[in-house]
Each structure stands twice: as C-alpha cells, then as structure tokens.
Amino acid sequence: MFESLKKKFTGTIGKISDKITEEEKLEASETKSSETIGESKNLKEPIKEESTDKTEEKVSESEKETKSGFMGFLRGKPKTSEQDKDNSSLSSETESELEKSEDVVDAETAEATEDESENSGIFSFVRHKTISDKDIDDILFELEMALLEGDVAMEVAEKIIISVREDLVGRKIKRRNDVADFTREALKKAIENILDIEGRDINGLLEEAKKTGEPLKIMFVGINGTGKTTTIAKISTYYIEKGYTPVIAASDTFRAGAIEQISHHADKLGVKIIKHKKGADPAAVAFDAVEHAKAKGKELVLVDTAGRMQTNVNLMDEMKKIKRVIKPDLIIYVGDALTGNDSVEQAQKFDDAVGIDGIILTKADADAKGGAALSIGYVIQKPILFLGTGQSYSDIMEFKPEWMVEQIIG
Numbered sequence: 001m002f003e004s005l006k007k008k009f010t011g012t013i014g015k016i017s018d019k020i021t022e023e024e025k026l027e028a029s030e031t032k033s034s035e036t037i038g039e040s041k042n043l044k045e046p047i048k049e050e051s052t053d054k055t056e057e058k059v060s061e062s063e064k065e066t067k068s069g070f071m072g073f074l075r076g077k078p079k080t081s082e083q084d085k086d087n088s089s090l091s092s093e094t095e096s097e098l099e100k101s102e103d104v105v106d107a108e109t110a111e112a113t114e115d116e117s118e119n120s121g122i123f124s125f126v127r128h129k130t131i132s133d134k135d136i137d138d139i140l141f142e143l144e145m146a147l148l149e150g151d152v153a154m155e156v157a158e159k160i161i162i163s164v165r166e167d168l169v170g171r172k173i174k175r176r177n178d179v180a181d182f183t184r185e186a187l188k189k190a191i192e193n194i195l196d197i198e199g200r201d202i203n204g205l206l207e208e209a210k211k212t213g214e215p216l217k218i219m220f221v222g223i224n225g226t227g228k229t230t231t232i233a234k235i236s237t238y239y240i241e242k243g244y245t246p247v248i249a250a251s252d253t254f255r256a257g258a259i260e261q262i263s264h265h266a267d268k269l270g271v272k273i274i275k276h277k278k279g280a281d282p283a284a285v286a287f288d289a290v291e292h293a294k295a296k297g298k299e300l301v302l303v304d305t306a307g308r309m310q311t312n313v314n315l316m317d318e319m320k321k322i323k324r325v326i327k328p329d330l331i332i333y334v335g336d337a338l339t340g341n342d343s344v345e346q347a348q349k350f351d352d353a354v355g356i357d358g359i360i361l362t363k364a365d366a367d368a369k370g371g372a373a374l375s376i377g378y379v380i381q382k383p384i385l386f387l388g389t390g391q392s393y394s395d396i397m398e399f400k401p402e403w404m405v406e407q408i409i410g
C-alpha cells in the first residue's frame with residue numbers, strides 16, 4: 001500500500017541529506033587547498049590572521065557557520081609533519097590566540113562534540129551548516145513534481161513543500177544525521193497537518209444511538225463501481241463484531257442485479273435487509289429500513305445507493321431526495337483509491353450536492369500511488385473514516401492519520 005508515495009518521501013530525505021553533506025565536503029576541500037597555498041606563501045601571518053578573524057566573527061556572528069567551520073576543519077584535519085613544523089614556528093602569542101579561538105568554538109559546540117569522533121574532519125563543517133533555500137530548492141521542486149505525478153492534489157503537494165521549506169530553512173546542523181532527521185521530521189509534520197481533519201466519530205455516535213434508541217442512519221454515495229455495496233457488507237461485519245445490529249436498505253433500485261447482490265451479502269452475514277422491487281423509489285426503501293430499525297431497536301441503518309456520475313442531474317436529484325426523506329446522520333462518500341485525482345474531484349461534487357460527512361476509500365490494497373489517500377480529506381475537508389483493503393468482509397480498517405504517516409514516512 002502506498003509504496004510509491006513512501007519512495008518519494010524517503011527518497012527526498014536521502015537526497016537532501018546527501019546534497020548538503022556533499023556540498024559541505026566540497027567546500028571543506030576547497031578551503032583546505034586554499035589554506036595550503038596560503039601556508040606555502042607565508043608560514044606565519046595567514047594562519048595568525050585567519051584564526052584571529054574567525055574567532056572574532058564567530059563570537060559576533062555565530063550564525064555564520066562556514067566561519068566556525070574553518071576552525072572545526074583546522075581541528076579535525078589530521079596533522080602532517082609539515083604542519084607540525086609550521087606550528088612550531090608560530091609565535092607563542094599566535095599559539096595562545098589559536099588555542100583561545102578553539103576554546104570559543106568548543107564552548108559553542110559543546111553539545112555537538114558529544115559525538116566528537118564521528119564529527120571529526122569533514123563533519124566538523126557539516127555540523128555548523130545552516131540549511132538554506134538554495135540547498136533544498138531543486139529537491140523540493142522534484143518532490144512536488146513527483147507528488148503531482150503520484151496523483152497528489154496540487155494544493156496538497158504545494159502545502160507539503162511550503163511547510164517542509166519553512167521547517168528546514170535556517171535549521172542548524174550539528175551532527176551527521178541531523179539533515180536526514182530534520183527532513184524526516186519536517187515531512188512528518190507536513191503530512192500530519194494535511195491529514196488532521198476533524199470529523200464525526202461513528203463509534204461515539206453509535207454509543208449514543210444505543211442509549212437513545214434512535215438508530216444511526218448512514219447513507220453511502222459515490223460513482224459507479226467504487227465499492228459501496230461491498231463496503232456496506234464490510235461495515236456490517238465490523239459493527240456486528242462490536243456488538244451492534246445493523247439493517248441494510250437496498251436503495252439501489254436502479255442497476256440491474258443490485259438488489260440481488262446486496263441481498264446475497266446480507267444473507268451471508270445474517271443481516272436484515274429491507275428491499276422493494278427494481279425501479280422502486282429508493283427513498284421509500286430507506287424510509288422503511290429506518291422504521292424497521294426503530295421498531296426493532298437496531299442501532300444502525302446502512303443505506304446502499306446506486307452508483308451515479310456527478311454529472312447525471314436526475315440521479316443526483318434522486319440522491320438528494322433520499323437525504324430529504326430519511327435525514328441521514330452521516331453521508332459517506334465511497335471513493336476508489338485507484339482513481340486518484342478523479343475520486344477527489346468527484347468527492348467535491350458529491351459534497352456540493354448533498355454534503356459529505358466522511359470518506360471511505362476502497363481498493364487501498366491495490367493502490368501503490370497513495371495520492372488520493374493523502375489528498376482527498378484535505379481537499380474537501382472531511383475525514384477519511386475507513387480504508388477498504390481487499391475483497392473479503394473483514395478487509396476494512398479504521399483510518400488513523402498516525403498509521404498513514406507511519407506507512408509513508410516510517
């Protein structure tokens with residue numbers, strides 16, 4: 001599930017980490033070679049001036065990581081016999097200044113020096129690096145394109161990129177793993193915010209229904225073949241196991257074979273089904289199911305409806321009528337995860353027409369992209385309640401944002 005989305009995010013973590021580390025290595029080796037040239041021209045002065053300058057700048061402008069990096073580099077660089085000779089020719093004043101400057105750096109990086117051995121040499125540069133826009137621009141652009149290709153809605157992809165950029169730019173790197181850790185944190189936070197959508201809690205509502213004796217009425221809507229009927233069978237199974245008694249309304253009186261299909265599921269599950277003949281008024285079927293639940297003290301009415309394209313005015317009107325007649329507590333849009341952005345757009349149309357309270361995304365088991373799962377809730381600002389994860393009655397799971405984050409970031 002969502003493997004391709006996971007690849008994109010974890011790939012980004014690796015790319016940002018590699019890029020910053022590589023750049024710093026380059027910078028470090030450039031500084032190293034120019035330093036060597038300086039030494040050959042004048043053995044004493046450049047070292048003295050350089051080290052004193054760096055100390056002052058470090059004290060006054062601790063933000064400028066490359067400066068302190070210079071001292072880090074000096075410290076981390078293995079000494080050669082040549083350098084030993086050079087150093088021995090430094091005046092005692094220079095030596096003490098050099099020591100002083102190292103002390104300043106040491107104090108400032110006390111935290112980072114815990115893992116000194118790992119941070120020696122090249123990584124003494126990296127640990128003073130502050131992440132800039134330039135470091136991550138290309139990679140975030142690449143991520144945005146990859147997300148769009150992976151059926152992530154445009155506004156969601158943009159929001160993720162903005163959030164990650166805001167989080168990363170200006171962060172100071174002190175340890176080798178900081179870049180990867182910061183990027184992972186930034187992505188996690190961005191995705192958590194995308195998935196954090198308030199909604200109504202079916203479990204709470206069912207508790208309430210049990211107490212009041214008023215059944216919870218749920219109507220399932222969506223375009224053709226997304227999995228509404230199968231989902232109703234799964235939801236029945238799920239709540240029977242939790243101790244509730246559902247009633248199914250066979251309100252798809254439109255499609256040939258629809259009543260037989262849902263009757264078959266209901267019989268297998270031992271669930272009461274209320275049905276009329278094909279072509280009957282679906283609102284009347286739903287009404288009868290609600291009456292039955294009330295009369296028999298059943299807590300849950302599940303209304304199956306015909307699949308309809310959002311562009312079919314008559315069928316959309318018919319759906320509005322069912323809503324008017326039974327006043328469902330929840331209208332759930334059932335979308336096919338595999339249809340990506342289309343299912344997001346369709347959800348929006350159904351929301352405009354009848355007002356959706358939540359979403360069930362089916363066929364998540366076959367969905368490597370994960371674009372719809374990541375985007376749909378944010379775009380219509382309604383929570384995903386369940387994911388369909390296969391063709392058996394038990395292949396359904398409550399959707400938890402933390403679970404999704406774990407799936408795609410790890």
Ligand SMILES: Nc1nc2c(ncn2[C@@H]2O[C@H](COP(=O)(O)OP(=O)(O)OP(=O)(O)O)[C@@H](O)[C@H]2O)c(=O)[nH]1
Nearest residue numbers: 224225226227228229230307362363388389390391
């Ligand atoms: N792999 C997989 N298949 C699913 C899932 N949910 C439904 N299906 C399959 O999708 C197909 C259509 O399911 P239905 O439940 O008939 O869909 P529907 O929305 O009721 O269809 P209409 O009534 O024609 O609009 C069936 O073959 C189901 O087995 C799921 O979560 N995973």
Ligand SMILES: [Mg+2]
Nearest residue numbers: 228229252258
């Ligand atoms: Mg159906």
